[in-house]
Amino acid sequence: MKLISSTKAILGVAFFTTLFALNIASAAPPDAAAGKVKAQTCFACHGENGISVSPDIPNLAAQPPLSITYQLIQFRGQQRKGGAMEALAAGLSDQDMRDIAAYYSALPPPPAQSSNTDLIAKGQQISSTQYCNSCHGPQLQGQKHIARLAGQSPEYLIAQLKNIRSGVRVDMDGTMGSAARGLTDGDIEALAAYAASLK
Ligand code: HEC
Ligand code: HEC
Incomplete structure (x- = not known):
């Protein structure tokens, strides 16, 4: 077990190092308007909004x-699989991913769901x-790569938590x-x- 978790930690560090290298090498800043055009194929499932x-x-x-x-990079690299996202991410460049991310991240948050x-x-x-909030934010609104x-x-949250718990979905840094x-x-x-009840 120890060996597996330290291997994962090393892979995580390698993953981040690659990402930082990519970021440094990146030329154009993220462009949400270009991202909206590139995201047309995503709307059928993730919605235009x-x-x-x-x-x-x-x-x-x-x-x-x-x-x-980061999730798109993981799908493209087949480290994460599900919902045919590996195939959908396969054709995206790093710049496409940053542009699409700029578009979706700027949209108004989803409504709170009562239960x-x-x-x-x-x-x-x-x-x-x-301590979920210590990483995902006080209102679980997310931050940085989280x-x-x-x-x-x-x-969706239930399915992902079970996948992460079982190791079917391997997270980037453990x-x-x-x-x-x-x-x-x-x-x-x-x-x-x-989480669903928060806005
Ligand atoms: C056929 C429906 C479909 C299409 C089209 C689609 N997705 Fe997905 N997407 C999914 C499903 C299903 C998941 C959940 C995968 C899983 O179970 O792990 C997902 C997951 C994701 C995630 C992970 C989100 C998270 O919170 O971890 C991102 C990011 C994403 N998709 C972006 C995109 C982008 C960008 C496009 C267009 C290039 C796209 N998707 C097209 C169905 C789709
Ligand atoms: C130490 C920081 C940390 C803590 C504590 C933490 N998370 Fe996470 N969480 C992450 C990171 C990083 C990711 C992205 C994992 C990846 O795919 O590489 C994530 C991903 C997730 C996802 C998948 C989201 C998606 O859109 O696919 C869920 C669900 C989640 N966390 C729920 C929780 C819950 C519930 C708790 C408390 C029991 C928790 N997290 C505690 C860092 C944390």
């Missing part, structure tokens, strides 16, 4: 731009004892894997309801 058309597809509106870019108030309260409590969870589809490891199915359901 960044609100997805079905519960298994994530909302992208108001996601931190670095989070969108069982006890479940939401339980989720809020777990979020604070597990995803926005507020207003996200609860079905921090999220550690955070998900101890969660029960009940915890995950409550956390998803809480």
Whole structure:
């Protein structure tokens, strides 16, 4: 186990080093207007407004731009798989990804979704004892390379937390894997309801 986690940590460092190298080498600044044109093929699933058309597809509106870019890089490199996103990201350049990220990140956030108030309260409590907010932000709005969870589809959040917990989805630096490891199915359901209820 130790060996596996340190290998993951090394891969994570290598991943970040590559990203920083890419950033330094990048020529043009991100262009949201160009991103909107490049994102036409994404609208059928993620919506022109960044609100997805079905519960298994994530909302992208108001996601931190670095989070969108890094996830697309992971899909393109096949480190993350799902929803045919590997194929969709395969043809995107780094500049395309930054432009698309600039477009989606600037859109108004998705609406808060109400559900069982006890479940939401339980989720809020777990979020604070597990320090989810310390990385994802006080209102789970995301920051830097860390995803926005507020207003996200609860079905999507549950699926991803289970994938991260089981290792089906390998996160870039192992921090999220550690955070998900101890969660029960009940915890995950409550956390998803809480995150979805935030704006
Ligand atoms: C056929 C529907 C479909 C299309 C078209 C599509 N996506 Fe996706 N996208 C998905 C699904 C489903 C997922 C969740 C994948 C998973 O289960 O891991 C996803 C995940 C993502 C994520 C990860 C979000 C997160 O919070 O981690 C990003 C970023 C993304 N898509 C961007 C794009 C972009 C940019 C395009 C256009 C180039 C695009 N998608 C086109 C269905 C689609
Ligand atoms: C140490 C920082 C850290 C902590 C603590 C943390 N996360 Fe994360 N989280 C991340 C990072 C980084 C990612 C992106 C992982 C990747 O794909 O590489 C992420 C991704 C996620 C995703 C996937 C989002 C998406 O759009 O696909 C979910 C869901 C999530 N975290 C929920 C949680 C919950 C719930 C908690 C508390 C139990 C938590 N996180 C605690 C850093 C953290």
